[in-house]
Amino acid sequence: MNSRFPSGMPPEFAEATRLTGAGKLAEATALIQRMLNGGGAAPSAPADPASTVIDVEPVRLDGGQAKPAPGPSAKFAGRLHPRSGPLPGLGETLRGLAARGMPAGFDIGGGFPRPAADPLPDGASFETKSHAGPAGTRDYKLYVPASRTGRPMPLVVMLHGCTQSPDDFAAGTRMNAAAEELGFLVAYPAQPSSANAQRCWNWFKPEDQGRDRGEPSLIAGITRQVMRDHPVDPERVYVAGLSAGGATAAILGAAYPDLYAAIGVHSGLPSGAARDLPSAFAAMRQGAPGTGTAGGGGAVPTIVFHGDRDGTVHPGNGDAVAAQALAHPAARKAGLRATVERGQTPGGRAFSRTVHADPSGSALCEQWSIAGAGHAWAGGSPSGSYTDPAGPDATREMLRFFLSHRNDRAGAA
Template sequence: MRGHSAGASQRNDDHLSDMTGFGSNPGALRARLYRPDNLPGQAPLVVVLHGCSQNAAGYDHGSGWSKLAAELGFAVLFPEQQRANNANLCFNWFVPGDIGRDSGEALSIRQMIEAAIVTHGLDRKRIFVTGLSAGGAMAAVMLATYPEVFAGGAIIAGLAYGSASTIPEAFDRMRGHGGPSRAELQRQFRQASPHKGPWPRISIWQGSADITVVPANADAVLTQWQSVHGLGERPTRTENVDGQTRNVWSDGKGRDVVEIYSIASMGHGTPLKTTGDDGLGKAGPFMLDVGISSTRHIAQFWELNKPEVRPTAKSEAASGAALQPFEPKENPRAVRVDPAPEPVNVRSSAGGITKVIEDAMRAAGLMR
């Protein structure tokens, strides 16, 4: 699950700012944020998790998420692993203390999300998470442990939640050896949180020639999401998209809720299309230009390219979407975490920021 480490040229292209003071941070992760200029109120948030040996800026540079955010109008949060936690900079998707609801790295990422929402007035109903490899496995962790937080997710060359709990098991699962049964994976997924639905929509991406995280892992991810969405094994339809196979499952209302792309002859990495009018990102080790942009297609599946239609209070209550964590009474957009200076006042002072965020954390049960 090694990815490429960002070099000096990528650091020069770093569009991200540091976000500090976002909670107790039990997983000791770094938080980096991209917030486009003139971001509208109640904008969506995409959480992006890098692969092993990568960092936030390098993965952004390759995948193009910040460029697409500026184009479509959403914020991007990049949790970043630290070498003190994992020598290869992998998120610890197989460590029990880091993958449970309200513990370790999973809680750190949840705290970052809450702080970004509160600080920038983002839309709680349009929070999404994606990642590559170890980051894809950690995205699966976040979707299993906090499904109520996310409207959608995307797992690229990742692994199913609960598939490993030790380093030897992790390597075995990556290679497709052993692992919990289909029924056990579904059971672990359902026990990861008290959530009973509705469930996020999920996009799964896998290279057919990946020998680092073999395709059987994508099948294991798929079975967990088929189960919670109540879907059959056969897809609703199969399509050819940019020369690649896309299988889609729709729910009883005809809404596409699960998709899986199998990228022919692709090894381990994030699928890119870097040329043409819709080109995005930059190819490199484990950032693979195969003529299809997973970044663009994932955003389209999540409907980030469509104007939002706000639900009525009645429909929110019916769907359960109205059951949201605390939001502060004061204007959250008055508080910033990016480096741009602001006039000194009560709301933009360090103490004011910290209090608003900590109050939100406690009300949401994310801090004591």
């Protein structure tokens, strides 16, 4: 096996490979992270000239037209593009190891500094809360905008990817800035390392794939707790996520159609795509169809974003999420028609947008495929990890889609 490694490979990497083969994933991950963050014996090396560095201005959410994003600069302030690596020749080998044993969203970008997040507006709050239920306890952060009026507001639940945190995800998506502008609440459930070593939501475990059990019950419990504690419009509650968070958002949409009016899946997988860790990595590598999830109910409107160069979660999974939404009996009866739009963002990313709408014009499914994009939140800010500021503004487009849908099933169960 070692004959396949690049010359000069540090001995710690061979040890990480041995740990992975022995099933000791947490130990292997920790060792590689130490290497990438300067704690191991890996020698420093110049940046790979073929690497694409994301270091551009974020798409603003403070109104007006999005400004064109300048090209990469010499000063690094973001994450390495998912197709690049921290050392010449090491990135592809690490991705091979990730395919064998590391969870979705494992960050090979290293601990590079990022710009500070936007300051909190006067009168707004972004506080840590906690929810306890039969399946355990989860902390979450809740953004309450200064622009609140006391009238019932929409609620958006945001599920971070592996290795991320609520603060990181909020900074990268700039969802709080959008909440301030448009007037809605944002909840960010936090997955602790005690539940998953890399803080991934466990979308591949059967016990975390159904209604009223496991992690879905905790996230639904957080959603309901926010609805009890704040003036929330029960017909305008939405959930979105990135990577493992996107896969979990798909599960929540299938399991709780009475709670969520629409879902957003960014670089994720369909619900039921895997039943254990081996099938999870198979789905991540090559894509997988989803299966039905306990809970049933009506079709939940779904918006999907996926980069066609995603080397962590195969782009075919984005197609599978859309196909799952369209396979629902209610969707088949709706007489949906598909329209395709192609365009290019000011930042330079070409995209295709496919909308499946009923005769009244209401879209049940909207799918964005982004040319040249990797495993990153489109249009995000370099203040957070896993963002591609050059892409279309996924945050704003998701909100447009979400707020066009109300849930007539709210409170039915």
